[in-house]
Amino acid sequence: MLSLSDPQATNLKLSGGKGANLAKLVSAGLPVPDGFCVTTAVYEELVDEEITTMIDDLEAIDPIDTERLRERATELRDTIRVKEFPEDVRAAIEVQLEPGVSYVARSSATAEDLPTASFAGQHSTVLDVSSLENVTDAVLECMASLFTDRAVSYRARNEIAHEEVSVCVVVQEMIDADASGVLFTADPLTGKRTVASIDASTGLGEAVVSGTVTAENVRVDRESGEILEYRAGVSGDDGSDLFGANEPTVDIETGDVPDAEDDRVLTNEQVTTLVAYGEGIERSFGFPQDIEWSIADGQFWMLQTRPITTLSPLPEPRPDDGALHVYYSWNHRQGMTEAMPPLVADYWSRTMDVLFDRFGSDPETGLSSATAGGMVYIDITPLLQSDRLASYLLEGLEDFDRQAIAPLEEIRKRRGDELAQTSVLRGTSLTQTLSSVGKLAPVVGQTLGSILQGMVDRSYEEVPHRARQWADATAEEMIREIRSGDSAADRLQIALEKNDEFSWEAMEWALKLWNVYFYRATLRRLCPNTDDELEALERGLRENVTTTMMIELGDVTDIARDNPDVEQAFEGSHDLEEIREVAGGEEFTAAFENFLDGYGFRAPAEIEFSRRRYHEDPSPLLGTVRAKLETGEPGDHRTHVERLETEAERAITRLERQASGERFGSIRRRLVRPFALRYRSYLSMREVTKYALSQLLDETRRQVLAAGEKLEREGRLEDVNDVWLYDFDELLSELTNPDTPIDVDLDARRAEQFHHQQLRAPRVITSEGEIPRGGIVSDVDTDGFVGIPTASGVAQGQARVIEEPSDATLETEEILVAPHTDPGWTPLFLNAAGLVTNNGGKMTHGSIVAREYGIPSVVVAGATEQIETGQRIRVDGNRGIVELLDD
Template sequence: MSKAIDGFLEAEEAYVVRSSATAEDLPTASFAGQHDTVLDVSGHDEVLDAVSECMASLFTDRAISYRKANDISHDDVAMGVVIQRMVDADISGVLFTADALTGNRTIASIDAASGLGEAVVSGTVTADNVRVDKQTNDIIEYRSSHSEDSMEFSDQQRILRDEQVLRLVSYGNRIEDLFGPPQDIEWSITNDQVWILQSRPITSLFPVPTPAPNDDGLHVYYSYNHRQGMIDPMPPLSVDYVRQYTMWTLENLFAYHPSEFTSVAGAGGFVYLDVTPMLRSERLAQKWLAGIEEMDEPGVVPQREIVECRGDQLSSAPAVGDGSLRAYLGAIRTFARTAAVGGARTVWGLLNPNYEQFPSKVRTEYEQHVEEAIISIQTAESESDRIRRTVSETSKFGWTATKQLETTAGFISRRILRWLCPDCESEFEALDKGLRDNVTISMVLELGDLADIARESPAVAEALESGAEIDEIRDLEESTEFVAAFDRFMQTYGHRASSELDPSQPRYCEDPSPLLSTIRSRLAGGCSGEHREKLNQLEADADVAIARLEDIADRGFFGSIRRRLVKPLASRYRNYKSTRETPKYAYTHLWAEFRRQVLVAGERLEREGQLQNVDDVWLLQLEELLTALEDPEAWEDLNIDLESRKAEYRAHRTLRGPRVITSNGEIPRGTSSPDQDDSGLVGVATSSGSAEGIARVVHDPRTQQIEEGEILVCPYTDPGWTPLFLNAVGLVTDVGGVFSHGSLVAREYGIPSVVVDGATDRIETGQRIRVDGDAGRVEIIEETP
């Protein structure tokens, strides 16, 4: 190496010695700044020392930690060193071929400073910043380090001339075209000559939704995951499965299906709905945003910002097929069918004299439908046929679920009640609580019953408290009653899970440890029968509220008639509302069946050597999986890089998926009201009341639990989180709205809840907090001991 360096070096010249490791500049891990670069060295000895320093930086603490965080083996990395003649730069800087702050791929961003670029990269100087529209070559903003106001300074204060800015952007476009993804480019200028020093992918950008739209207009996508209160990214097969189910539902129930199905896209492990047709219509935008506000209020602000600021840029592509008369006639038929079924069921819901049997009736009908669907799936001949049939049955379930439109009668009943009894918020809040027939509340009650049964058997209680698993408990002589009850519970709810709309996630029937942990916590802090007494009290409170509403309705004209309407209207509302969770409870049976069939297929592919590990099956697209099962030769021709996909999925888990993203990759932030004041964190009130307790921040309900009397602070909730409600006295979530799952269950179970954006980052386990579900605030009373 020494002789090679001697043959390269020139006297009186300065050089830069740069590290270049094999794991650097990956699409998912840049390693920026992790390895050493040595500037301005000359002569044999200095260059040789710099080379040694760069080689050694492969195993600095920071490099080792970075590789560990990105799951890159230390044994698989090696270091190369680049020696470059040093450019005595007049100006240096960094060019991003996408806007790193907003993610917009049509905007280039440049930081520039006088002299060498190291100061810009390391952040030790304040640089000029320039933002350029790559499509029009317009300089959108030039912010000088010498001026506080953008664009308000003389040309002499600019480091870069307009011509130099546009030349850099042109080079950046060519480099991006060469490599593919948006690039982070280091550059220098000497005597007006541009030198490109280094280019690497920008790894911090959230991916653009795909498939891309087939027109040039701006499209806006809203996260299906956030709509469902689920903010964890999914692997490719799960995304594909959810996309297909959602596309079928949009097409067959709402006639919303642009050509090539760009109405449902995937990005970063999330599923996104193209909401552009709603937003470009003033009337539809109001209705759409009003509906979103009840489920996910923070999702409204960025969408409204786009409508107000860039509404004229929104795509005018037809929302129905190709925009032809035939497509519109088909849409009218679809809407008419859905409206007819929904209207008929709503009218019947208002007239049905047996509405009190509706919760049990609809649950039985759903369970029968799912049982028939699963028999149909399991009797298919091959693995690929069973997977196809699962997708088909899941999609068809969307139409079966229209029977749930009968519950619209419940909300009409509530609206009539509000007209009869205005300004009775506390009474209507009581009507939302204590809904015994809600399938998720039933799950909580039955879990509490299991704890009570265990409490009656000292041997079972002792085994649970010691951390025993269910198979160990089965071996105990005194466990017969508990095990029988536990098996009945699993037969009913074993298909559920945390993040249950992601079929890659294990179900309770595979891993019951979260349920046992909840029972264990209940044994330590609860009292026998306490959970059912609480529900009985909530039902009694609802009866008192109905009596008060009757007294209020009795006042004024036609009081006696108005009074007689109150109880049947209130009972209808409570009975119909209690079925809101039933469809999800039912169709997650099909999600669990899809998981089961995929794993069977994955085990076969692992045995045959097409996959190294059964879990790698989740890295495939649906068609790729079917190809692997049906045509091994075609599978080989696909030449899928599963390791790259695994790294990409791992990278997705480090990104925070946005609620709203555009077709050019921009993530609109919007401006909302202040989220903190003197009294604490300000959020959205979603269940009334107040509670004080120790905060427990939980990210994974499978591995974390809360104790009796604690306040659950978590990113979101779905039914898989419900067991934790048994011990919680309050709830704070990052995302959600008045009608999201966690809020509904919190109200029905009688605990206050508030949605605070970023709650899990701003609240720490161990802090004593107060949740005010009336004002929508969370107050930190005492810091963590």
């Protein structure tokens, strides 16, 4: 046994998460009920060979087999409950008990109440026990609760081995509380770190924690101490108001709080005292805290504390000016919303800062990058504080990430006067300003020059071909330079430099895309109200590198179809070597490997280059071939593109007819075709910079893994994939200074990375952690999901929800429902009848490919959570809705 006041009780391995946290509160001088820990050593002594075998059996069960997990967990709990403690343990517990005192027993597992896993409510608490027999039974019940169904499921979901977890039981004097509740030192709804939130009700706190009552809620500004909002609670039993009928609810803007403190659970003074306790506890632990408390005879007691694990991390580095900063997710702009490992996030953060610097942005007050939760964010405060720059930003997001507009508009409207006063360009002197503008002038000049050149270039049809030649040649040269490095550290350093170089060099080709906006705007003026025709022009672009990839994979599929033994082999295997052995297998595998030579550097979510490329794992491509063999027809991928090209030609004819009817019709008509053809040509090159970048990222990945293999061989890494847990400076230091290893806790980073993957990263967040929500306003009358239309048309079919395409296939006429897509998802489009994504806009990859391939597309926030595989849905890309259909 360990008293909570014993310094050893702060040891997580002995006292578990809850016990160690309580012991830390005691050591900090905070009011905690007296108690002791029945340590993990007692549990481990209790776990005999029988229980060990049962835990091993539990570990071997597939996490998705919930029925077997439930059965085995029930057996484990029943077995532990009937165990008996040795006499010395019983005697040690009895010594701690005071006659006539009631106690509460709380389970305290070694994997709970941690910054990356709370396990809130997963284990048992037993109230009001006094005799030795009752206390020991309660301790056994708490130990057995290590294997509640919810705890077993939580560990499986968080990849925590059952055999690695132990449990302590904290036994404390039970407080006869007048009132109890929970204090969050950060607002759990908005994420705002400067607002504390208190739930309070009369009596014991179990009703608040379990949700059987709706408690009084108080929201407090932590900086000023002002009560921002007061809401009365409602009993969960009869619905009656706890504090009087029709108690008013405060308006958060006015801050009005009822004067009758006698009708409230907590007085203003008690609220202030409780928030002060919370401030001290948060400082002690370094994280926002979820604190259970009670009050008896005017004395506050802290019953337990745990980190609030659902909060999105704050962007780092933090601003030091004390003002409000607003961050926009670069990942959402790229359509890649999964958390990245530290090295990849560091790579892109560096890239952004170098780019901003080249544009003359002030590193202190201008645009800059930050990272949070494995995501890269851009501090866009300098843009938001200017009405003109904000309008440009929001207008630009219309096509790329419309979902970001509402939260940005909301935060500007509600808190615009709190925004940090910043400057986009470097310096304030005339000389410095002119220097910054001078860097931008060539960019503006190139943009205008590109548009003028496009208008007179008679070889505009060659633009996509020239762009791809540039991409291949540039990537080849940069890869050759990276490989010329003398050491692993040199090659990594060159890879970083080449990415910076490429980002600037690619700008020239990216600027040519302004031709797209110019021609689209011009065609709209020449032919008003012809959006359908303009969308038809965006389809069937066979020279687009992504469309070309789809066509070539379709050709490979037709080779398999022409060889019956190969087609039959696909029915039972995706293994390329097995397919090679059958008649016609050599022809197919040669064609497939040739395809990999051209596109093997690509991958789903390819900017996240810790993920395997197609040349490392071709199974997604083979899965697409199999699905196409089952339902497709020979050559249908080419006839589909040809049909879209025909529709584009007909659209041009309709545009010419429309132009003829407008003022100066004959002149307008003559301009339509050359502008429309140029529009299609420049649209065809829009994926080319990412195509080149993907080759560079593939090589960077190779060099990172080579460095990891070197460190693994030298015994400085347990697993080569742990190399992704470093940032670049740390990795380079490890490679260049082997005798002075850096102080990095890779286990903690691995757990943190897994935790980040469980969070839903916000697209907009403030420096205070607030996540403005906004919302999409729509006048569409529907029972379905309202979203953003990004590709016209209507399709219905069975939904296929795919979170990770590396091991997924899509059957013909199924509707792909995904968090986002990028070129690595392209093979799935061969079979898709429609597309629904959580994130994106009209000009993001999935929407572009959907339009090019002639399928409807809609962006619906949370689509992958609201739609289930197998449901029949209708995707209406004209109105921007997704409807669930009856079976």
